Amino acid sequence: MANPSMTHSFRDSPVLRPSGLIVLALVAALVAIMTMTGSRITLSLFAQAAIISIMALSVGFLARTADLISFGHAAPFGLGAYGTALIFRHGIPAELGILLVLLAVFALFFVMGLVVGKLNGIAFSMLTLALGQFFFVAVSKLRAITSGADGMNVSVPSSLFGLPGRTFQTPDGMLVIASVVLAALVIAIYLFEATRTGRLAMGVRENEERVLFLGYRTKLLKAAVLATSATIAGVSGVLFALYQGFVSPEIMHWSFSGNALIMAILGGSLAVWGPVAGALVFFFLREWLSDLTEHWHSVLGAILIAVTVAWPGGVTALAKVVRARLTGRKQGEAGK
Amino acid sequence: MTTPLLELKGVNAFYGSAHVLQGVDLTVLPGERVAVVGRNGVGKTTIVNTLLAIAAMRGGSVHMRGEPLPKLAGHTAAAHGIAVVPQGRMILPNLSIEENLKLGAALRRPGEWTLDRVYSLFPILAERRHTPGTALSGGQQQMLAIGRALMGNPDLMILDEPSEGLAPVIVDEMEKLLRDLAETGVAILLIEQHLRLVLDLAERFYVLSKGRVAETGLMKDVDRESLQARIMH
Known part of the structure; x- marks a missing residue:
């Protein structure tokens, strides 16, 4: 009988190699230093950037694992955020409620994945756009439940996941929490890619038909990847609601999905951490430019076009080139 | 009388x-080597499809071991013991040789087919087990495609244009390999x-013409x- 275990094991995962562990330690040290020395405004910006990075990670995970481009990930983000606001409003036990919200997001998008399983490319993207706008309109119109365009306050309980509720609403507290969640998700995705299912997902991305003919039900796998990606976006939405203390329909608008996609593209898909880097670059570039000029959209657009043309693989491709130069390897070997 | 392993009865596709x-x-008996030949576009690959x-x-209907297959789907052929080595090989280029093979299981x-047995059949694949599929020659890709099919322990292997793009010497090697495999x-x-x-x-052949079986017979009789004349007829 064939041994189906894959060559790859967790030990081979880049995140558990010495270089990966060093990077993780450096990031942890950086976050610790910032919380001790950073100003409130700086910490707040980094806390928001970390939350948005999780959103970009979800879009990048879907693109990297299933080669699917979503224009509608603001929907699971918003469902996570609104779900959190609603469970707090209705007095549902907070931890259980958040878990149920995330499970509901997973279930919803798993079913959606089964229904649209055969769609790829632009058809899938358009469908996610339509779905995202459906939820945007729904939260805007269902005033009795969501307060419509007025938005909803999020009443964070006094204690949540063993921490004081206030911790989730302070810049330093949220920066640490969001960074830990982000790091855990990046590690989890790296480890997933080293599993048999992760390698199978990579096979589906390369040639779904071939994997199907080997006897795998690829539709289930793609649905699970979409649902997992949506749940990660939901986690981002939960953190957003906890930190901001307020949710409104704008967070489910298609332009928010578009921003997340731009972050993922800017970061590139050569590494799991690409969308996170893209989100940080995008977020701080936007903050910096908006201080300089009211026409920051145009400047940001021009920069993004230039970066995309110069480095189509995004920040991850650029990092590989830099790394190859530092280690003296030829550029062509950099991607290996 | 031996029950056919695969039997197509009046199939319209x-x-x-x-x-x-x-x-x-069309029938294939257990352990038999059957060829389907014909001009381009007569429907040979459509049998696989x-x-x-x-x-x-x-x-029409399709039967395996005498049992009708009620519903055909992309993932069911492998469950019935049919492995397909498709035209163009279709290996997964960014997965390593070993990962490609293990996906076949x-x-x-x-x-009896295990990773070790496939490697003993194709030592070159064992030597390059961590190499991505993109780095393989056409012949090596064909070996990988056959090895991956064997990992599913099939009763029937369907090879669609396996010699396409291969050098004659590689085709000779493949013929010997397939003969050994049939044994x-x-x-x-x-x-x-x-x-x-x-x-x-x-051992037997079917000549396909315009989507129909024009002739069938034993290879020893032709x-x-x-x-060639039967194909061009």
Whole structure:
């Protein structure tokens, strides 16, 4: 009988190699230093950037694992955020409620994945756009439940996941929490890619038909990847609601999905951490430019076009080139 | 009488509204080597595509070991013991050789084919087990495609144009390999235009013409010229 275990094991995962562990330690040290020395405004910006990075990670995970481009990930983000606001409003036990919200997001998008399983490319993207706008309109119109365009306050309980509720609403507290969640998700995705299912997902991305003919039900796998990606976006939405203390329909608008996609593209898909880097670059570039000029959209657009043309693989491709130069390897070997 | 391993009875298959297979009858006995030959566009690959539900079957039936297959779908052929080595090999280029092979063991059907046995059959794959599929030559890719199919422990291996793009010396090696394979009990359905491979390997043949079986017979009763004439008829 064939041994189906894959060559790859967790030990081979880049995140558990010495270089990966060093990077993780450096990031942890950086976050610790910032919380001790950073100003409130700086910490707040980094806390928001970390939350948005999780959103970009979800879009990048879907693109990297299933080669699917979503224009509608603001929907699971918003469902996570609104779900959190609603469970707090209705007095549902907070931890259980958040878990149920995330499970509901997973279930919803798993079913959606089964229904649209055969769609790829632009058809899938358009469908996610339509779905995202459906939820945007729904939260805007269902005033009795969501307060419509007025938005909803999020009443964070006094204690949540063993921490004081206030911790989730302070810049330093949220920066640490969001960074830990982000790091855990990046590690989890790296480890997933080293599993048999992760390698199978990579096979589906390369040639779904071939994997199907080997006897795998690829539709289930793609649905699970979409649902997992949506749940990660939901986690981002939960953190957003906890930190901001307020949710409104704008967070489910298609332009928010578009921003997340731009972050993922800017970061590139050569590494799991690409969308996170893209989100940080995008977020701080936007903050910096908006201080300089009211026409920051145009400047940001021009920069993004230039970066995309110069480095189509995004920040991850650029990092590989830099790394190859530092280690003296030829550029062509950099991607290996 | 031996129960056929695979039997197509009056199969009609379509791509959209195009009626490609028109009442095709075909059998493969356990351990048998059967070839399907014919000009380009007569529907040879459509036989495979029908089994994989790429072409829609709207008439006739498919039986495995005497049992009708009620519903064909992309993932069901492997469960019934049918492995397909497709035209163009279709290996997964960014996965390593070993990962490609292990994906072939999707359903973990019981059998003798293990990773070690495939490696002993193709030592070059063992040497390069961590190499991505993109780095392989055409012949090595074909070995990988066959090895991956064997990992599913199939009863029937269908090879669609396996000699396409390969050097004659590699085709000779492959013929020997497929002959050895058939001796292990794996039946082979060879869809091929390369008549030398067909003549050397197959025991029976079907000539397909315009989506129908024009002729069938034993390979020992024909030579290259007469088989060519039957195809061109």
